Amino acid sequence: MAKSKSRNLVNLNVNPCKMCMPMGAALAFEGVEDSMVLIHGSQGCSTYIRRHIATHFNEPIDIASSSLSEQGTVYGGAANLVQGLKNVAAIYSPKVIGVLTTCLAETIGEDITHIIKESGVASELKGIDIIPVPTPGYAASEYNGYFVALKKIVAFYAREPKVKTNHIxxxxxxxxxADIRELKRILSLFEVEYTIFPDISETLDAPYKKGFDIKTEGGTTKSQLRRMSAAIATIEFGWMTPLGLSPGRYLEETFDVPLYSCPLPIGLNGTDLFLEAISKIYDKQIPVELKKARGRMLDAMIDSHKLNREGRAVIYGNPELIYAVSNLCIENGIEPVVIATGTDTNPLVEQLDQQLSRYRYNPIILKDCDFESIQEIAVEQKTNLLIGNSDGKFIKEKEDIPLVRIGFPIHDNIGASRQLYIGYEGSLRFLDLITNTLIDKKHEAYRDKMYNKYFVN
Ligand code: SF4
Incomplete structure (x- = not known):
């Protein structure tokens, strides 16, 4: 049985392969209708987060800050936070405000839940739900921050339902x-009712309009959030999520909503598992249109298999994504040589070993790692393909290894919000991109190699 090698790295990260917790939590709130984020900390934190989200999605993004300065840091930032909440309410009139902490706020011991309660600001700002989410930047990654926020939002709205509904x-x-729009298309083909949470299909990819709207449209609504506890099941793309962070697990344990934990529907097997889950929950056949798309994907996989066999990939990013991408590579004959994430609280090694047991692949798996380590091992392992976000572009430039982009952030290419990776259609587009990148790389050096082999000396 192939056994992947998990490497322990020196406990020093230079250019870590992750972002901080409030980044992930801010992304979660972007998918809630009419919501704003207020970050309790210094202005730099909100600027960093705003800039990353804005350049990835090419949308105007507002993230408020309580602007903690020297005075707030020494004497406590309660006054800044309360004033910040009032300002956000006055300027944006949102329905929801997510309050996130930062390294600074957590280090000086700010208890945002207590401050919000004791100050009475929540009752003063009637009609606005204020949801505090502790997200110490240094404690974990944006992946953890994202799920912590999702769980807090679900717990805020979920109540014991009077009647069960027929939605998932x-x-x-x-x-x-674009993935979320595809998800909606797939669910519509099954003719089922659903709540997608969080829903960034419009909030972070809005159609052009004349004039500037201070607020975007779309997102999961409050009533959709409230009815989550009444659903007949939850499908959660949280294969790697630690149990304590899973909102789906919370709904199951608290309200008996059965949880179907699935990997992301990327690749043939990943998409199969998602469709089978819907099919099982509703006892429905998989729609013909999706079966045909599966057949087309299988046909294309056969066509490109011989070309993909040359791939030796470094796959890096969030645990959920790299698990799904690794599976897509494996089922297409691309060898995952290095699989890396900056997050450490996930069962990546265990889950991948199960998948790899059927193949002779023996990747090096890096957890809690940085780009310096990824670069060193990528060169050592003679890889010819990088798959991940824009933060790997320096390895691409320095080592001349092509980069196929997926994940967050992508700010050195245009159109990140329009990329489709999920379902059979999206997986096939992504696979074609990988295969064509390998072909280009091969042809780039092909003539030189042949010349040196057969005509020099
Ligand atoms: S790591 Fe800490 S200081 Fe830096 S942006 Fe995140 S919360 Fe702010």
Missing amino acids: NVIVTDLTP
């Missing part, structure tokens, strides 16, 4: 707005 919850991560 679909809790998502690492998807683009």
Whole structure:
């Protein structure tokens, strides 16, 4: 049986392969209708987060800050936070405000839940739900921050339902707005009712309009959030999520909503598992249109298999995404040589070993790692393909290894929100991109190699 090698790295990260917790939590709130985020900390934190989200999605993004300065840091930032909440309410009139902490706020011991309660600001700002989410930047990654926020939002709205409904919850991560639109198309083909949470399909990919709207449209609504506890099941793309962070697990344990934990529907097997879950919950056949798309994907996989066999890939990013992408590579004959994430609280090694047991692949798996380590091992292992977000572009430039982009952030290419990766259609587009990148790389050096082999000396 192939056994992947998990490497322990020196406990020093230079250019870590992750972002901080409030980044992930802010992304979660972007998928809630009419919501704003207020970050309790210094202005730099909100600027960093705003800039990343804005350049990835090419949408105007507002993230408020309580602007903690020296005075607030020494004497406590309660006054800044309360004033910040009032300002956000006055300027944006949102229905929901997510309050997130930062390294600074947590280090000086700010208890945002207590401050909000004791100050009475919540009752003063009637009609606005204020949801505090502790997200110490240094404690974990944006992946953890994202799920912590999802769980807090679900727990805020979920109540014991009077009657069960016939809808499913679909809790998502690492998807683009185009992916979410595809998810809706797939669910519509099954003719089922659903709540997608969080839904960034419009909030982070809005159609052009004349003039500037301070607020975007779309997102999961409050009533959709409230009915999540009444669903007949939850499908959660949280295969790697630690149990304590899973909103789907919370709904199951608290309200008996059965949880179907699935990997992201990327690749043949990943998509199969998602469709089978819907089919099982509703006792429905998989729609013909999706069966045909599966057949087309299988046909294309056969066509490109011989070309993909040359791939030796470094796959990096969030645990959920790299698990799904690794599976897509494996089922297409692309060898995952290095699989890396900056997050450490996930069962990546265990889950991948199960998948790899059928193949002779023996990848190096890096957890809690940085790009310096990824670069060193990528060169050592003679890889010819990088798959991940824009933060790997320096390895691409320095080592001349092509980069196929997926994940967050992508700010050195245009159109990240329009990329489709999920379902049979999206997986096939992504596979074609990988295969064509391998072909280009091969042809780039092909003539030189042949010349040196057969005509020099
Ligand atoms: S790591 Fe800490 S200081 Fe830096 S942006 Fe995140 S919360 Fe702010």
